[in-house]
Amino acid sequence: MGLIGGMARTAVVAGTATAVSNRVSRRQAGRWQAQADAEAYQQQQYQQPAYAPPPPAPPAPSSSDDLIGQLQKLGALRDQGVLTDAEFQAQKARLLSA
Template identity: 45%
Template structure:
């Protein structure tokens, strides 16, 4: 019997081969896309980590600079000088001194304990 070539639709073997090629291509493309997305995510994570490290280094440098400045300038005495009896009677002068102490405390020059002690001394 002579071999008869079919025209038109492919046979069962041709259909299976075509399906395998399409499925393999789809798998390869989706795997490539997944790998690309994962690589982009890793690069973004590394960039965020680098930025966080740079911010941390800047904060440490600023802290060291502040410590050097604080070491260069002597501390202001903890207690303010005692007011004279005439000045103690003046309410506005007392308020000005307390505001000055509060400003020193806000700047971090006076600790909480030093601020409390100086305020108590002024009010006594």
């Protein structure tokens, strides 16, 4: 084998090493990306949705006139869309049981 044969063998070995190295690098990058995607997915799953806090409960009425006024205010809040029907019912029940 001459000088050209030795150079050809060296070129083949170097080319093969480069190809293997690139393949390993791509595979490792793919693994890291998959791990990063899995972590991002888990963080999204554990985040609590941001909801507005419920409106403060009205103070307990001191008389029957006050009770009617409170119920009317609750009804107005429900009609305006500030309270849902379920929230309105819960507040009404609380007022009536007080």
